[in-house]
Amino acid sequence: MDLQISVFLLFILFTAGHSLRCYECMSLTGSCADQKLKTCPSGSSQCMSLTTVAQFGDNSVKVKIKDCVPACLSGSMNFGIIKVTISCCNSDQCNLQDAPDPNPNGKKCYYCDGKSCSKTVSCSGNEDHCIKATETSGGQSAVGKGCASKSMCDATASVPGVARISCCEGNLCNGAQSVSQSFLFLCCSLLSYFLLH
Template sequence: MDLQISVFLLFLLFTAGHSLRCYECSSQTGSCANQKETACTGGSYSCFSSTGVAQVGGITTKQMSKGCADVCHSWSYNYGYMRMYSSCCYTDLCNLQGPPDPVANGKKCYTCDENGCSKTLSCTGNEDRCFTATDNFEAPLRVGKGCVSKHLCDSTSSYSCCKGDLCNGAQSVTQSFLFLCCSLLSYFLLH
């Protein structure tokens, strides 16, 4: 019994000073060529990688971010012309490659474009819910629709989420592109 306690205490002694190391970067070009290794501080127990992609008027922009996280969940949301996805890992320098590009998962939701909200969108990765996001601060009512992962539905009141194909309705409304871009920008700034 004393040997087991001694081995356990020895293990604690050698691991207590070790902190997780992750790659860290923030890129507006979608490539983290300038990533650097960083030692995580505080309660950071995971590394994350997130990617945001927007397509406006035939122009595609991609942003990438990597770093340490206290609490990390893999998630994704997709407005059709804008999507963001993130992945987590828990070993040293495990976020080298960034999140894998999500593949279609068979689920479909409605999305909005300049002609209304009756277009369908193929969900990807862990997007297992449809959502409707509403901006009630401006008139007329502005709405965005698309696919989202369960974790985002559970952790924010910004989305009204539902399960099932095309459950987020197809009513025609005007969307606020600025509102949708602000949600992507705010996520990058807050993480």
């Protein structure tokens, strides 16, 4: 009996003192060269690495974020002008590498560019679904379309502030109709959901 208590107390001693350590950085230049290692606060159980690429005409902006998070979901979404890739892990210093930039996988989906939703985007990596998100506010509708991994589709089933989200399998299954009024707002709503939940 004394041996069991001793082993239990040793287990508590060693596990209670261990906190997850993750790399932390936020870069608007596309490089996390100055990332720092930090001890995660209580409640954070995973390390995250996120890469977002936004295309505005001929200009593109790449944002990289690494940090401790309470929960995380690996996957990617590509809305044509905004692409988000998130990589999650749960061991010390596991987010040293940036979220991957996967190769095209041959699947195509429609996306909205603010004028129409008839252009196509090439999906990449594990983006095996087409996604369509619609928000109605003040009598106006905003539509966002693109590629998404199954994990992202499963997680977006109930995003607050977005009226309808649907995912489908098959090339161009998310339809070409609809025009987006405030597409950028819709994309920001989806992105903030994944960052904050």
